[in-house]
Amino acid sequence: MSRGIAKVFRRKFGRVHELRQSNPEVGEVLQVTEEGTNRKIFCLVTKKASYQKPNYEDVWNPLCxxxxxLLAEDLR
Structure with a gap:
């Protein structure tokens, strides 16, 4: 998580170490609750490395x- 949107995510929210420790696979949705607030941040894993290009399925599956x-937790 050192390029592109991941770089922005790290600068704005931090806590990247928590996401990496979970050893995410392509297609997963990672969730972090922001400290001090009830705000939840979701990270969709669409590729293994920053230099790769995601294919349609690798984007579609995490979106689904x-x-x-979101429906299960009644979030909007």
Missing amino acids: LLREV
């Missing part, structure tokens, strides 16, 4: 999973 998580 994110939808299920």
Whole structure:
């Protein structure tokens, strides 16, 4: 997580070490609750390395999973 949107995520929210420790696989949705607030941050894993290009399925699957998580937790 050192390039592109991941770099912005690290600068703005930090806590990247928590995401890396979970050993994410492509297609997963990672969730972090911001300290001091009830705000939740979701990170969709669409590729293994920053230099790769995600394919349609690698983007579609985490989006569908994110939808299920949002509906289950009644988040908007």
